[in-house]
Amino acid sequence: MNFHIITIFPNVFDSYLGDSIMKRAISEEKISVQFYNPRTVTKNKHNKVDDIPYGGGPGMVMMAEPIIELWETITKKTLLEKVPFTKKRRFKTIVLSPGGVGFDTQYAKTIVQKYTDIIIICGRYEGIDSRVIQITQAELVSIGNYVLTGGELAAMVIIDSMSRQIDGVLGNSNSREEDRISSHEMYTRPAELIHKGKKYHVPKVLMEGNHKLIDEWRKNH
Numbered sequence: 001m002n003f004h005i006i007t008i009f010p011n012v013f014d015s016y017l018g019d020s021i022m023k024r025a026i027s028e029e030k031i032s033v034q035f036y037n038p039r040t041v042t043k044n045k046h047n048k049v050d051d052i053p054y055g056g057g058p059g060m061v062m063m064a065e066p067i068i069e070l071w072e073t074i075t076k077k078t079l080l081e082k083v084p085f086t087k088k089r090r091f092k093t094i095v096l097s098p099g100g101v102g103f104d105t106q107y108a109k110t111i112v113q114k115y116t117d118i119i120i121i122c123g124r125y126e127g128i129d130s131r132v133i134q135i136t137q138a139e140l141v142s143i144g145n146y147v148l149t150g151g152e153l154a155a156m157v158i159i160d161s162m163s164r165q166i167d168g169v170l171g172n173s174n175s176r177e178e179d180r181i182s183s184h185e186m187y188t189r190p191a192e193l194i195h196k197g198k199k200y201h202v203p204k205v206l207m208e209g210n211h212k213l214i215d216e217w218r219k220n221h
């Protein structure tokens, strides 16, 4: 899976993608993540990527042209590129917005199965000129019912969540807890933990090795 991220703040991704499972997924070429900064293709003197909104109101709006130019570069360039993914390229464009369709595991699974390349456009300020959505036929996607200052965190959530749906990214597909019986309540050693004189025990069922009963317990906890 190839992720193409259009953002004016590409550096904020470095730390998360440079560690742990994401780092390994990239180095093993299970995923690729490339960045495209609208500032690099602006035609104006100060590399401005935003302007005042038509109709007035506070805040600035991200201009359409630099984003569209990058989107066209990605879709054209990537089609010609020789990358280690053999499938025919299929693109999906997502514009991040708190007003978009709700992102969840099912959405992540569907996109991973259907597409080879995901273009994620990160908004800033008041958002993005709506003609970007019309021209790229993007889907507006929200990661939750709250407003972030920018789309970068949302893009990171989507990259992480989609990546774990790709075989081999977690090492062992059995690690994908969304595909097996799992519980949000879990324990590890010691079996008895003493905190401020009080004893906290691991539920007995988890220590008795009866997997049928353990599955039952996990369904209910």
Ligand code: SAM
Pocket (backbone or CB within 6 Å): 095, 096, 097, 098, 099, 121, 122, 123, 124, 125, 126, 127, 128, 141, 142, 143, 144, 145, 146, 147, 148, 149, 150, 151, 152, 154
């Ligand atoms: N007024 C804009 C709107 O309603 O779409 C929100 C602007 S918000 C301050 C700046 C950017 O952060 C958005 O353009 C979007 O890319 C991103 N963003 C904020 N909250 C988000 C959320 N819950 N899910 C996805 N992206 C979000």
